[in-house]
Amino acid sequence: QLQLQDSGPGLVKPSETLSLTCAVSGDSITSDSITSDSYYWGWIRQPPGKGLEWIGSICSSGTTYYNPSLKSRVTISVDTSNNQFSLRLTSVTAADTAVYYCARRPVTSFSDWYFDLWGRGTLVTVSS
Amino acid sequence: QSVLTQPPSASGTPGQTVTISCSGSRSNIGSNYVSWYQHLPGTAPKLLIYRSNQRPSGVPDRFSGSKSGTSASLTISGLRSEDEADYYCAAWDDSLTALFGGGTILTVL
Numbered sequence: 001q002l003q004l005q006d007s008g009p010g011l012v013k014p015s016e017t018l019s020l021t022c023a024v025s026g027d028s029i030t031s032d033s034i035t036s037d038s039y040y041w042g043w044i045r046q047p048p049g050k051g052l053e054w055i056g057s058i059c060s061s062g063t064t065y066y067n068p069s070l071k072s073r074v075t076i077s078v079d080t081s082n083n084q085f086s087l088r089l090t091s092v093t094a095a096d097t098a099v100y101y102c103a104r105r106p107v108t109s110f111s112d113w114y115f116d117l118w119g120r121g122t123l124v125t126v127s128s
Numbered sequence: 129q130s131v132l133t134q135p136p137s138a139s140g141t142p143g144q145t146v147t148i149s150c151s152g153s154r155s156n157i158g159s160n161y162v163s164w165y166q167h168l169p170g171t172a173p174k175l176l177i178y179r180s181n182q183r184p185s186g187v188p189d190r191f192s193g194s195k196s197g198t199s200a201s202l203t204i205s206g207l208r209s210e211d212e213a214d215y216y217c218a219a220w221d222d223s224l225t226a227l228f229g230g231g232t233i234l235t236v237l
């Protein structure tokens with residue numbers, strides 16, 4: 001069964017860069033791997049006590065789509081050789097403290113937008 | 129404040145039917161499909177409904193979704209104790225961003 005495992009530092013200092021990685025693993029590596037053109041791969045976060053916020057998505061070709069409110073600070077990249085994708089968020093503040101989830105989105109029109117598989121999430125705290 | 133508006137809480141007793149609403153606008157729910165997610169804290173969120181009313185394989189038919197105009201609903205029939213969780217709606221917005229609702233905490237009394 002395909003799984004997404006997100007990982008990264010749980011504590012980041014203000015003004016520094018948050019970096020997380022999501023490893024894609026399972027028994028259907030070929031059809032469900034990061035190189036499949038059937039999926040986008042994305043990041044979503046949830047600040048403490050608040051709702052979910054979409055950060056951005058990437059497809060295997062490297063095309064990215066970012067939340068306009070975060071676009072200036074976000075980079076999502078894909079590492080096909082290691083079957084994983086990553087998130088970088090620069091100049092973090094306490095407002096970036098959240099549980100960060102990686103997730104998979106089937107390739108469909110933007111009108112038909114949903115994530116069908118999620119990781120368990122990683123809590124990242126921004127504090128000095 | 130989320131652009132998609134959900135009630136912060138809902139409740140029901142076992143066996144009852146509960147409906148959670150999600151209100152948006154013409155640029156999101158009004159022109160795009162809605163998805164729904166079930167989330168127990170500490171676990172991975174789970175897709176319940178996509179394309180406004182479609183269930184992924186493995187999701188019980190007790191869960192159903194609908195959409196009308198700029199609003200959508202998730203209905204849970206035959207409520208069970210294991211349905212106690214947070215529920216989120218989501219939709220693409222024509223301003224080129226994806227939106228989630230603020231979430232509804234469902235309590236099974």
